[in-house]
Amino acid sequence: LESGSVRKATRMLNALHPAEIAHVLQSLPPRQRKIVWQMVDHAAEGEVLLYLNDDVRDEILRGMDATEILAAAEGLDVDDLADLVQDLPAKVTSEVLSSLDEQRRERLETALSYPEDSAGGLMNPDVVTVRPEVTLDVVLRYLRRRKDGLPELTDNLIVVSRQGRYLGVLYLTDLLTSDPDDSVAEVMTLDVQPIPADAKARDVANRFEQLDLITAPVIDPDGRVLGRITVDDVMDVIREEADHQFLGHAGLSEGEDMFAPVLLSARRRAVWLGINLMTAFLAAWVIGLFEATIEKVVALAVLMPVVASMGGIAGTQTLTLAIRGIALGQLSAKNIRWLVSKEMAVAALNGLLWALVVASIAWLWFGNSSIALIIATAITLNVLAATLAGALLPLVLDRFGIDPALAGGVILTTVTDVVGFLSFLGLATLFLL
Amino acid sequence: LESGSVRKATRMLNALHPAEIAHVLQSLPPRQRKIVWQMVDHAAEGEVLLYLNDDVRDEILRGMDATEILAAAEGLDVDDLADLVQDLPAKVTSEVLSSLDEQRRERLETALSYPEDSAGGLMNPDVVTVRPEVTLDVVLRYLRRRKDGLPELTDNLIVVSRQGRYLGVLYLTDLLTSDPDDSVAEVMTLDVQPIPADAKARDVANRFEQLDLITAPVIDPDGRVLGRITVDDVMDVIREEADHQFLGHAGLSEGEDMFAPVLLSARRRAVWLGINLMTAFLAAWVIGLFEATIEKVVALAVLMPVVASMGGIAGTQTLTLAIRGIALGQLSAKNIRWLVSKEMAVAALNGLLWALVVASIAWLWFGNSSIALIIATAITLNVLAATLAGALLPLVLDRFGIDPALAGGVILTTVTDVVGFLSFLGLATLFLL
Structure with missing residues (x-):
């Protein structure tokens, strides 16, 4: 410029x-x-x-x-x-x-x-309400006399009783295409469920998405209309939820500014790196328990990242699916058992398949059938443990009020590192030395 | 049941x-x-x-x-x-x-x-169009004569010329609150930009979100109205984009069924595990180059996952930010340089900070100041390399038509594993033996 x-x-x-x-x-x-x-x-x-x-x-x-x-x-x-x-x-x-x-x-x-x-x-408190007993003609004349038009994103007028209680909505499209002599009560739509003011934003968003709503009335516990929610604010909720899930797995917050000042960004990221460092040192400590074994069989040091990584990938897939299932309201304590057994079956199949592949490569590489057998066992165990953790963590964390999108990945990595290194190096110590 | x-x-x-x-x-x-x-x-x-x-x-x-x-x-x-x-x-x-x-x-x-x-x-081809020269009263009478009402989610009528070219929109709210003797031309809104039929769904979604649209007209290259897009379909696009980003980082597709049959799931997941296994074996191969070094200094095997992990975390944060920036249209070749320099500054600060922490712990643990110095250098290098890769990968992959949400993570892991193990074990081989 x-x-x-x-x-x-x-x-x-x-x-x-x-x-x-x-x-x-x-x-x-x-x-x-x-x-x-x-x-x-x-x-x-x-x-x-x-x-x-x-x-x-x-x-x-x-x-x-x-x-x-x-x-x-x-x-x-x-x-x-x-x-x-x-x-x-x-x-x-x-x-x-x-x-x-x-x-x-x-x-x-x-x-x-x-x-x-x-x-x-x-919600927005700017609502236009009408009474059920008046005719559409009266409504039309009333609207024409309003000086400042209708609030933005108005697709219906809210029909209320004398006490301000919610009765139904009158869509503008119906107002325009019906006989002006009809009463509001005859033309209004009854099947728009009003939303209680204390409903969660996430549930509101799911309802808007499912029912293709533009606006929805909000009521207090007595059924009195407090305001209305419009689809533009709901889109923001969906975007924020999605950002939260996606950015959360990297420890970033959904309001994150891509161009934030360096010091601010550095401070925030440092926290996440520090948390993950603890995980990494826990893994290092586990490896440290087996220093003597590694000294004798260096091939173990070469192959151990493969064991941890396979568990990490399999577990992340299940974790991701479960986090999304909860966010969409498709996964709950009621059907978690089904998900766990399905995911465990998938894990068993893939664990065995890739354990075989890895074992063959390890055998060709190091010419040692014991190492091949041990890595196959360790991978299968780790993939199973990772999948179980991935499926259960989100619901368990949610129960304890911890955000799975944020904490799930770190805990899962801890599990896959510890189980992976422990099983691989532990089995090697038992059977190789 | x-x-x-x-x-x-x-x-x-x-x-x-x-x-x-x-x-x-x-x-x-x-x-x-x-x-x-x-x-x-x-x-x-x-x-x-x-x-x-x-x-x-x-x-x-x-x-x-x-x-x-x-x-x-x-x-x-x-x-x-x-x-x-x-x-x-x-x-x-x-x-x-x-x-x-x-x-x-x-x-x-x-x-x-x-x-x-x-x-x-x-788009949906069901549009209701009106001509600019007629009066609102004529429009009102025309609507009342329509037998099957108005299409769902109609918030405006599209104003077209005799040739069917887009001129503007007449909001139902304006139709209801204006003088019936006014002409459509006097009351219609001109600043709703029609969307070309070949616009990308993602751009359409961003526009709906930014401008709080309910519906928008779609035109062909000659400006003729072909149909309209409604906000419910746009919400689906936003949800799918978000699912794609979130599920993509775990190699899952956005249409993924949580309760898909075991064999189908297993087959799909196997592909992702296989791709990641190649990455893991590449890392193992790098480690294998230094077998002799590890045999002499087993502490290296204990500490090497820490180096890879710190790079992975730092890189993932930058990658996630860049992927989202591209999706929202906030990041492009024009401002990537700024993002890279900012992220590199953040990486330098955090790389050095955590390198110091890790070095201190390594020194206390193994009582070897050379190892401490080497791991500090390796972590700093790896965090910088990971950040550079994280910032540049999405734009580069996008340029080549590869989906960053899917491939970004795998490639990043390859970079952080290879650079991490290579720098740590390489430096150790040079200076410890």
Whole structure:
């Protein structure tokens, strides 16, 4: 960006959708990011912040003072504001709260009272409700008189009782294609199940995906309508879940900024390397128990990574399948036994097959049939142990409130290293010396 | 399921949404799955098939004859039919085609002419179009006269010229809240960019996510409207992409059935184990080069997995970040240099830090300062090499048309094993003997 063309670049930038501006910011290294952020229209700042991932947003918020943040927050929807406010320092949050009119403050406080990963945390309180006894014609006239149109992503109006209890939804498409003299009650759809405010975000996402929903009403325990969830926020949940699974196996967090400052990245990664180092040293300690054996039969040192690696691969496959099964709600304590027995059968077949292959190669290489027999046994044992661990770990960790996407891989590696080295070197010590 | 309650179970099952029935089927082992499938209403079979993942769907289709498949396919939307037909044997496909009326056959053939992972493959030809010069009142009356309502997930009508060229969209919400005497041209939205039919599914998904779209029009190179893409199909793309990334690192395919038959699973997994075995044997071969060294200093055999493991972890973190960056369109040849230098800086810091830690432990353990120095050097080198490979591999593989989510991990492991063992044992041979 040469200085002469700054004005042109600014104009181009601000012609973009806030989401696209956010995308540009996320694709830039920190220094350029700061320059480009300065070029963003003040009126668009709030929207752009919403589309940034957590790390980048935090970085930018840290560079803004309270007045700037207040200005950016102005004009945002309450549910978006709730997302933003959760990342702000407490002092700024209370300033934002006191800058709002009473209705918006109340709504924001309601939104903040639910955890971010619940239906209540996802919902938007801006709903348009209608009563069942009025005619469609009345609804049509009412809509035409609304000054500010309908909220974004409105595909239906929520039908409520006099007490504000959920009754059903009136799809705009049905409103448009039915006889205006019909009543709302005659045309409304009854089979859209409202979502309780305390439902988990993951379950909400699965329901949206299964039923192809655009929006869904959220209710309190008394059946009163609190707001609605829209598909754009659900897509974010799906993306975050997926990122969490994929990045989690490498010990990265889902808000990870690809262009985070070096020191921040280094500090975060260091933790993961340290945890894995403990695993590696545990494996080294196991090998150390058999120093005398290795000294006599060096071939063991050559072949031992093969034993650990085969277990690791087989176990990772089962672990990955189980983690995904739980996330999609397809795997639970009810059918885990079936998965375990199926995976163990697969492991037995593949363990034996590859044990034979490895044994043959080892025999050809070192001309020692005992080593061949020992490595075959060790691989079979390790593949079986790894598979059992891979299948059971996710459910067990989940039960104890530990995140399998994060911890599963490390624990599995520990199992496959320890069982692999222990069985291979242990058997060798027993039968070779 | 006791035999007495079969009728009750059947009733309960068929009260569910087809997507929920599919979910039940996917959570069941093969034998029970077959029984439950028999209980599904014939009229719902087509819909249920659509919601199943590839493996389970194939399994069930294999159990059906052509007449049954034809019956199930009846009444499906053309775009759904296109998804289904792609999994059928050619003979059944042509039977399905000839069973359709001319209009549907033509539409199906159009849909099949685009690759499954393009905008054309995702689109649904069922669009409602309006002309810009008519008034909203005319549109409202036209809609009310439509016998079969509007297609599912309709949030706008597409405004086209006399030649069928895309002009803009008329949101139903605007139609409902504007003056009926206004013309479509006055009320329509111009800033929804139509999607070319040959756009990649991944790019379509990113656009839907960024712009919070519900539907988007698809056009041919002349700007003529071919159909529209709906958010439910986009969510499937996002889910499949995510599954592909997450399952790919374990060598599993995204359509993987958790409860696939043992022999099928075993055969598929065997391939992945075999590929990884080659990597493991390459590592063993490298170690084998230094048998004489290990025989003299057994501590090397004890410590060598630590060197390989630290490289593996550091490299996997960078690889994971780069794969995700490419998928989200945030990483390209343009900014890869920045990522590489940032990741190398992180690697240098963490490599040195943990090299020091490992060296200290090795020194305390074996009381040999040369080994400590050698392992520190080897770890630093391996972490740097692994990081470089992790950052560059995804773009390079992508360039050659190889899938980084699948091949990246295997190649990275090869690099970290070879560099790790070679540097550690090589340095030891040079300086210890």
